[in-house]
Amino acid sequence: MTPAPPEPVERHTAPALWLVVLALVGMTLTAVADGARTAAAVLVATLVGAAAARLIGRGRHPEGIAVRSTWLDVTILLLLALGIGLLMLAPGVAPDPAATGSVTGSAAGSAAGSAAGQYRSGTGSPSS
Numbered sequence: 001m002t003p004a005p006p007e008p009v010e011r012h013t014a015p016a017l018w019l020v021v022l023a024l025v026g027m028t029l030t031a032v033a034d035g036a037r038t039a040a041a042v043l044v045a046t047l048v049g050a051a052a053a054r055l056i057g058r059g060r061h062p063e064g065i066a067v068r069s070t071w072l073d074v075t076i077l078l079l080l081a082l083g084i085g086l087l088m089l090a091p092g093v094a095p096d097p098a099a100t101g102s103v104t105g106s107a108a109g110s111a112a113g114s115a116a117g118q119y120r121s122g123t124g125s126p127s128s
Contacts, residue, residue, distance in 0.1 A: 016053055017064025020046060040088040047081035 023046040031039035053062050054073045060066050067073055 014062075014064030016050070016057075016062030020050055020065060023049075037088055040084055044081045044085045044088070047077050047084070051077035051081070 023042065027039045027042040027046065030042050050065050051074045054065055054070060054077065057066065058070055065073070
């Protein structure tokens, strides 16, 4: 008697999970190229897109981002998007250096650098 052929292994490709991973890689590249504020906007868009996909998919779909009940997953994803969006747009947060044309990214950084240069050259004191 010959043994029965093995049953095929069920594969889960989870395309939604790979799209989220791809978006996070894009966010990282955006952070390097254009700054943190733009990267945060990409992250917010990714979270909102994942929430929409989870709401449309229902049940255990889309695989890879379905963790708990549909409404709990959607609520968590949207609250994360809202929190990151509020932090991104909060008053007092310095804009991206590329948007202001600043090389150091802040006035405090350039003032500290010039004060350190004066101290090293002997033209000033550490308290000035």
